Amino acid sequence: MKTHVKALVVGGGAVGTSIAYHLARAGWDTMLLERDELTSGSTWHAAGLLPYFNMSYATTHIHDYSIKFYKGLEAETGLNAGFYVVGNLRMAQTDARMDEYMLYASTAETCGVPYEWLSPAQIKDRYPLVRTEDLKGAIYHPTDGYINPADVTMAMAKGARQHGAVIERKWQVDGYDWTGSEWRVTVTKMVEKGGNLVPSDEQTVITAEHVVTATGNHAQRTAQLLGLKIPAIPVEHQYIVTEPDPALVEWRKSNPEHPVLRDADAKWYVREERGGWILGPYERNAPARFEYAVPDSFRADLFPLDLERIEEEYMSMIHRIPSSETVGLKDDYNGPICYTPDGNPLLGPAPGLQNMWLAEGFSFGITAAGGAGHYLAQLMVEGEAEIDMASLDPKRYGPWMTTEYAARKNEEAYEHVYILHHPDEERPACRPLRTSPAYDRQKAAGAQFGQVNGWERPNYYAPDGFNDHDSRSFRRGGWWQYAVDEAKAIRSGVGLIDATAFAKHRISGPGATAFLDWFTCNRLPKVGRINLTYVLTSHGTTRTEYTIVRVAEDDYYLISAGAWHAYDQDYLYNAIMDKEPEFGRINEQDVTTQWGVFAIAGPKSRDVLQSLVRDADPETVLSNKRFPWLSMRNIELGMCPVRAVRVAYTGELGWELHHPIEMQNYLWDQLMVAGEPHGLRLVGARAQNWLRQEKSYRAFGTELGRDATPLEAGLDRFVDLEKDYHGKQAMLDTGVRFKCATFLIDGPSDADPWGREALYHGDTRVGRLTSGGYSVHFGKSIGMGYVTPDLAAPGTQLKVKMFDQLWDAEVAEDSPYDPKNATIRADIT
């Protein structure tokens, strides 16, 4: 056996095999190790469906690549991958479901995925066995279908070998050691014993520059070997196969196969199988399994069928396809299907480890394998992928994540596969978990919380008895008016937002200044001042956004998005580790949970603070002279020491009040009392998100990410072209392929865009929205997004597709509200 390779892939399911294929195709010397046989994990019992449908831009790209790649495999390898392009018919029982499909169709369009709409009559006409009188319609994907999971894996394995990869079966990875330049991987020969697969005495060590783990249901063992927490835990998933249905057999004599049928409101998919039907439900109460490890006795095994659990879905299949009522069951499968808390796989660099890559937690692994292999190989070989992989990055869960959290959230993610994916959805499991001290006060004031990286954060405030769940919609939800009132309060009065979830780091020491100067693309601020700045990837695109506060000459306070805490921190700490020998000692300290943050904003915000601030000269302490815009001062509000930062993400006069977390309730109470005479209003994240779009403030994860440079994002004023920094040349070499712009939209009277919609110039698709919402200042919908540079000039007339119609969208000047920042800079009166 080879004992040194460039890349070692662990796990021979669909995902690992695809990764080995793509790495080998890219020219890397690659070996794949499988402890048993290829496909012996979840891959062997998958139903093989390849659903395009996904509300995420990155995942839709991944699925799209897979489908196209699988189609070409036979020509390349001579092996039939068993791909049946039968189409996919996703039916809707309600108007809300049709709205969901229309929003999804926008995402599909931005990725170039074809679809058609079918009315109930058209469905009946094409597929008479399907009951349609209670349907509203359906979306149909002609290019989608199903595949034989074992065949496609074998075809990828053959392709991998053709490109030079070595595949070794019956070798289990039992240990990983990083030598400083490569991984020493201890592997054990597995042998059969009494039907079990057990380790033999034969062990060897393989050295590899890079390791990818794609260990499916064994992710928890992988996590233990690597000393990581990996929230990939399987859940039971079953499907049943019926005997042949005589009505179907008869119909098929003169008709092609049915598309894969999905009755999302009934939570199932159905497809044909040898004259009968396969029913795959996503039922309630499917339990998580193997929370700590897969027992040795579990190989290519299944759990017993739990028919009672899927009775409701079974009955609804009979309702939808009445001829299926009389046919018996022929076969059943109940296997482990790996999940993660948000349902997305964990694909990318492992937290805190060098050259270690995770490809774990795949719940639609047959659909995703092709694209996952392609984009991960790009990331490994070229340093970046064409698409922003952040939403799949293994570091999106921080160290607060536990086994219990992952197991319960994964059960929820499974159960939610077919629920209505409202963009304003908030899922209930494992909450509240991470709360700031003021949580109870906020709750008592009517806060309707969302969860960000485990933190509870008010989305908006509503009166007693309001039900957030029932208020959700693809249009303007029942909460919309509250968010409007909150946004107006900030524009005309004063509002208070809890921003405690922000990630906060202190970077100090003799090497800190030189390091941050190299790490970030904007000039570093002077002492007492702040700057908005960006960290670039090696390809010159945006990796992180920081507000940097310079506290002292070599002492900096970095504020970044709470949702991306671990993801950003990993990049920061790795860079510090690399650069410390060059720049000198750099201390890093994560102070996220030590500091609470309230953002107070609005023309009356100074008046509120004025009555609380203690100072020798309280009249002037908040004046422009003593406390200019974009500066930081340590002030005292009553008895609370506050690091006040004069910025406001809403684009109004305002301050972020960073305070010791243990004094949060004291400060809250003080602000409530001081705010009362000024009509201070509690404001949530939804209003804030709308307000920042009126100012064209880009948000990380929407406008900002690894698929665009800061120059493409239109952030030229924060990019210093005079100094040298990480990623600068790559950014310049990339040029401006597309440009971020703000749009004022004359949309439907009852809906705003969500930031996933396609943009058109005439009949041509020219870009997509990345954010959307309502502008209280302009009284119409607003959005931000990317278009080709020639169409980004203010005044350009474009269209945005919402609810299957095109609506006027005009490119606005940057910061359409208060472009001169007059209100933010307002001085004491």
Ligand SMILES: Cc1cc2nc3c(=O)[nH]c(=O)nc-3n(C[C@H](O)[C@H](O)[C@H](O)COP(=O)(O)OP(=O)(O)OC[C@H]3O[C@@H](n4cnc5c(N)ncnc54)[C@H](O)[C@@H]3O)c2cc1C
């Ligand atoms: C009933 C059911 C139906 C499904 N239907 C579909 C479907 O229609 N469409 C779809 O897209 N997905 C479906 N899935 C999900 C799909 O099966 C998985 O997402 C997919 O198989 C995951 O592939 P994988 O390569 O990540 O994991 P696996 O196939 O589980 O492969 C992991 C491999 O790693 C090996 N391994 C683990 N640890 C080690 C080690 N230490 N050393 C060496 N080797 C190791 C294991 O032996 C295993 O072979 C279904 C799942 C179930 C349970």
